[in-house]
Amino acid sequence: MNLNALWAYANPKKFIQTTEKVLPWVSVLAVVSLIVGLVWGFFFTPDDYRQGSTVKIIYLHVPSALMAINVWLMMLVTSLIWIVRRHHVSALAARAAAPIGAVMTVIALATGAIWGQPMWGTWWAWDPRLTSFLILFLFYLGYMALWEAIDNDDTAADLTSILCLVGSVFALLSRYAVNFWNQGLHQGASLSLDKEENVADVFWYPLLVCIAGFVLLFIALVLLRTRTEIRARRMRALLARERMG
Amino acid sequence: MIALLIRDLRLAMRAGGGFGLGLAFFLIVVTLVPFGVGPQSDLLARIASGILWLGALLSCLLSLDRILALDWEDGSLDLLATAPLPMEAIVTIKALAHWLTTGLPLVLAAPVFGLLLSLPAPGYMPLVVSLLLGTPALSVIGTFGAALTVGLKRGGLLLSLLVLPLYVPILIFGAEMARRGVDGLDYTTPLLMLAGITCGTIALLPFASAAVLKVNLR
Amino acid sequence: MMPDLGKYADAVLSSYAVSLVLLMVLVWLSVRRSKRIKAQLQDIEMKVKRNG
Numbered sequence: 274m275n276l277n278a279l280w281a282y283a284n285p286k287k288f289i290q291t292t293e294k295v296l297p298w299v300s301v302l303a304v305v306s307l308i309v310g311l312v313w314g315f316f317f318t319p320d321d322y323r324q325g326s327t328v329k330i331i332y333l334h335v336p337s338a339l340m341a342i343n344v345w346l347m348m349l350v351t352s353l354i355w356i357v358r359r360h361h362v363s364a365l366a367a368r369a370a371a372p373i374g375a376v377m378t379v380i381a382l383a384t385g386a387i388w389g390q391p392m393w394g395t396w397w398a399w400d401p402r403l404t405s406f407l408i409l410f411l412f413y414l415g416y417m418a419l420w421e422a423i424d425n426d427d428t429a430a431d432l433t434s435i436l437c438l439v440g441s442v443f444a445l446l447s448r449y450a451v452n453f454w455n456q457g458l459h460q461g462a463s464l465s466l467d468k469e470e471n472v473a474d475v476f477w478y479p480l481l482v483c484i485a486g487f488v489l490l491f492i493a494l495v496l497l498r499t500r501t502e503i504r505a506r507r508m509r510a511l512l513a514r515e516r517m518g
Numbered sequence: 519m520i521a522l523l524i525r526d527l528r529l530a531m532r533a534g535g536g537f538g539l540g541l542a543f544f545l546i547v548v549t550l551v552p553f554g555v556g557p558q559s560d561l562l563a564r565i566a567s568g569i570l571w572l573g574a575l576l577s578c579l580l581s582l583d584r585i586l587a588l589d590w591e592d593g594s595l596d597l598l599a600t601a602p603l604p605m606e607a608i609v610t611i612k613a614l615a616h617w618l619t620t621g622l623p624l625v626l627a628a629p630v631f632g633l634l635l636s637l638p639a640p641g642y643m644p645l646v647v648s649l650l651l652g653t654p655a656l657s658v659i660g661t662f663g664a665a666l667t668v669g670l671k672r673g674g675l676l677l678s679l680l681v682l683p684l685y686v687p688i689l690i691f692g693a694e695m696a697r698r699g700v701d702g703l704d705y706t707t708p709l710l711m712l713a714g715i716t717c718g719t720i721a722l723l724p725f726a727s728a729a730v731l732k733v734n735l736r
Numbered sequence: 737m738m739p740d741l742g743k744y745a746d747a748v749l750s751s752y753a754v755s756l757v758l759l760m761v762l763v764w765l766s767v768r769r770s771k772r773i774k775a776q777l778q779d780i781e782m783k784v785k786r787n788g
Contacts, residue, residue: 325744333755334751373762383751383754419680428669431730435729439662446687447687453691453707497770508776
């Protein structure tokens with residue numbers, strides 16, 4: 274496959290046309306897999322022998338936590354594309370993704386708190402992972418606030434992408450700093466390639482479906498929101514021209 | 519370059535430049551803490567190093583928007599941009615001037631304020647060293663934040679929101695070092711980490727700040 | 737039909753409720769803004785066409 278063909282989708286018009294066709298399918302798939310995954314997880318999985326029924330929270334907690342980090346990574350990539358190749362769609366996609374990432378972070382934190390209450394006996398502990406997620410949430414807030422604050426689209430895109438780059442470095446630093454600062458309550462990686470050690474198959478398959486559902490939901494939302502941003506940008510341009518002429 | 523540094527320092531010293539304001543704020547924070555947590559000196563001794571670090575960080579934050587805002591308003595930033603000096607150097611000088619007028623006085627005042635909070639005797643040395651190592655990074659990161667928000671009318675609050683998460687690693691290692699010093703533990707690891715982060719920040723972040731400033735001056 | 741959640745029923749149900757509500761709000765806001773912007777853009781494009 275010719276990778277260069279991908280850049281064609283950086284053209285806003287082409288992007289709108291293509292996503293017009295893709296979006297309904299992705300949305301339907303997202304909803305279906307979310308329903309299947311969550312229903313499967315909620316109704317048809319046994320209780321864990323140690324954690325009881327709270328293990329069902331995993332179907333929300335793990336996918337949202339995963340997405341909270343991956344959305345930031347996606348923003349990092351699109352920001353880099355904007356800085357290097359200056360495709361507007363790329364910058365707007367980063368803007369569109371940020372609120373989704375923030376909501377994912379909130380879900381991960383909230384379900385984590387609700388899960389932590391019966392398991393660790395506390396809603397909140399300054400555990401490294403909890404703390405890093407809180408910091409990640411602050412990064413999302415700052416990033417979104419900067420987008421909102423600047424009127425000029427190109428300036429805003431430039432500044433936020435640089436902030437995203439610098440923020441990524443510091444978020445990573447914080448992650449390790451926080452690890453050093455306090456030993457945690459969290460189990461080790463609950464999701465890795467050698468999953469047999471941690472999560473049994475009964476829980477694993479519905480979890481996979483849920484993760485797929487969250488990813489698809491994210492894709493659908495990003496496409497939708499990017500389309501909105503493209504239109505909003507075009508609208509601002511037209512209005513500006515109107516006022517000039 | 520030296521001329522620019524001297525000019526910045528002189529501007530900061532002059533009335534309204536904000537010199538001493540940070541120090542006064544630091545003093546106020548230190549004064550208010552016992553009202554908040556109670557005057558027992560054993561409790562104060564436990565949290566003194568953390569309070570001093572937080573106070574230093576907040577007073578540093580207070581003066582950040584002054585780094586570039588005044589020069590932006592009267593247009594001297596545009597002049598500087600056309601000067602033969604690279605933007606990276608300008609940003610570094612600005613950060614240095616900010617550190618000399620805000621960070622350094624805080625470091626020097628910290629032992630005195632430590633006295634007020636009954637900081638245990640073995641804690642003084644690591645506290646001062648950690649602040650000495652950490653505050654330059656605070657100034658450099660702050661300059662980055664100031665460059666991001668320089669064109670905005672009400673950038674102050676946004677500036678704090680952008681800069682504070684970036685301060686986290688420095689605060690963690692700095693406060694950890696001071697705390698270990700108080701407890702009489704070995705503090706080489708946080709010392710090295712803090713020094714490493716500061717060096718990396720000073721070396722790399724001016725490029726980002728300069729890029730941001732160029733975008734804002736466009 | 738409802739599985740027996742034991743003593744942790746509150747925790748499980750509330751975390752599902754919180755997450756679903758948050759997701760729904762996010763989707764709803766995105767769709768609403770998308771529709772509104774689309775309509776506004778159409779308005780403006782019509783106007784521009786008429787004027788120019």
